[in-house]
Amino acid sequence: MVYQPAAGARDLLPLDVAQKRWIEDRLQQVFHRWGYHRIITSTLERMDTLMAGEAIQRQMVIELQNGQNEELGLRPELTASIARTVVTRMAGATYPQRLYYNANVFRRNWEKRHNRQQEYYQAGVELLGSGGLLANAEVLLLVANCLAALDLQGWHLILGEAGITRSLLNAFPANLQSKVRSAIAHLDRITIDTLPLGDELRERARIMLDLRGNSADVLAKVSSLHLDSEQQEAVNNLKSLVDLLESDRKFPLILDLSLIQTIDYYTGIVFEVVSDTDGQAKVLGRGGRYDQLLGLYHPQGENIPGIGFELSIDDLYQTLVSTQQLPQNIPASNWLVVPESQTAEAAAFAYAQKLRDTPDLVRVEIDLGGRDTEAIRQYASDRSIAQIAWIKADGTTTIEAVG
Numbered sequence: 001m002v003y004q005p006a007a008g009a010r011d012l013l014p015l016d017v018a019q020k021r022w023i024e025d026r027l028q029q030v031f032h033r034w035g036y037h038r039i040i041t042s043t044l045e046r047m048d049t050l051m052a053g054e055a056i057q058r059q060m061v062i063e064l065q066n067g068q069n070e071e072l073g074l075r076p077e078l079t080a081s082i083a084r085t086v087v088t089r090m091a092g093a094t095y096p097q098r099l100y101y102n103a104n105v106f107r108r109n110w111e112k113r114h115n116r117q118q119e120y121y122q123a124g125v126e127l128l129g130s131g132g133l134l135a136n137a138e139v140l141l142l143v144a145n146c147l148a149a150l151d152l153q154g155w156h157l158i159l160g161e162a163g164i165t166r167s168l169l170n171a172f173p174a175n176l177q178s179k180v181r182s183a184i185a186h187l188d189r190i191t192i193d194t195l196p197l198g199d200e201l202r203e204r205a206r207i208m209l210d211l212r213g214n215s216a217d218v219l220a221k222v223s224s225l226h227l228d229s230e231q232q233e234a235v236n237n238l239k240s241l242v243d244l245l246e247s248d249r250k251f252p253l254i255l256d257l258s259l260i261q262t263i264d265y266y267t268g269i270v271f272e273v274v275s276d277t278d279g280q281a282k283v284l285g286r287g288g289r290y291d292q293l294l295g296l297y298h299p300q301g302e303n304i305p306g307i308g309f310e311l312s313i314d315d316l317y318q319t320l321v322s323t324q325q326l327p328q329n330i331p332a333s334n335w336l337v338v339p340e341s342q343t344a345e346a347a348a349f350a351y352a353q354k355l356r357d358t359p360d361l362v363r364v365e366i367d368l369g370g371r372d373t374e375a376i377r378q379y380a381s382d383r384s385i386a387q388i389a390w391i392k393a394d395g396t397t398t399i400e401a402v403g
């Protein structure tokens, strides 16, 4: 019998881990520089927490059997868990709260693959307690700073507004809304042309499909849709955000008011970070504003606004691996300490420990015996170990540089 990981699960070997850590360490430094603090929530959650009302579909979650009457699942994302934690465990916390995470998530890929489960790694932030323009701008500028810290060239951000998109969809008959929503999400013009819609609504659906491109054009087009005052206000807020982002230096922005996310807790801006390095658009991360999510978990139903994003470590890795920036090898040890006889073993351990106790990171291996001098030299050279310390029983040490 051959033991294999579960379908869709992956083992990360030391070089994979070193490369993943390279990405994570850079992101973490950026998060710290912006005043964010790490939060760790449970991998396992109750299904009602994970589904965040109806925002996350049950099919997305890998459910677990347990004997009790508690439905449990593996988290498919972190935002719902963080919302639950903050309102139930951090009562009395002052706002804003700036939190970040770096964690594994599990999703059942029911759409594309045949019910395959999959484990992914995400790093992301949640900025809680502020609903305004500045919080939106902070989060988008933080995305840009993360990508700069990874030296990732050639990306853009697709920015939508879930509130506007949802209210534009409300004009359609209730029984057709989900079809129109899905046709718009998939840019499916044929469905829009064939659904039983009157001329005016069909035209509206076509315009919605076209609400994508440079910000000035899109904002002009959406204003032609006879907006009510609430929609107009949301459009104005979007315009202020775009102006703020584009004022200082060019922020690579595409506005898309047909952008619809699979996760449905968003109430304001939504966005996707897209890389265009390999000539092929690839989504590296996504996020948005959710001003009604925390209220779902709050004991008194109090709403606290929030906004955040996740970056997919797996997709960042795929994009960066071709640029040779990631470490190409696991780090070599600096020293190999060799007891020359059995009676020298204690002295060898003591010498190795002295080397390890220096303030700079020094990697020190003990030779575990069973090979002759030549084999030891060969091993050190194969592993790119710089120096060998040969230790005698009386503690005498001979240092040899490996050629």
Ligand SMILES: N[C@@H](Cc1c[nH]c[nH+]1)C(=O)O
Binding pocket: 076, 077, 078, 079, 080, 124, 125, 126, 263, 286, 287, 288, 289, 307, 308, 309, 310
């Ligand atoms: N949790 C979302 C991303 C997000 C973070 N904050 C807001 N949205 C996801 O996994 O897609």
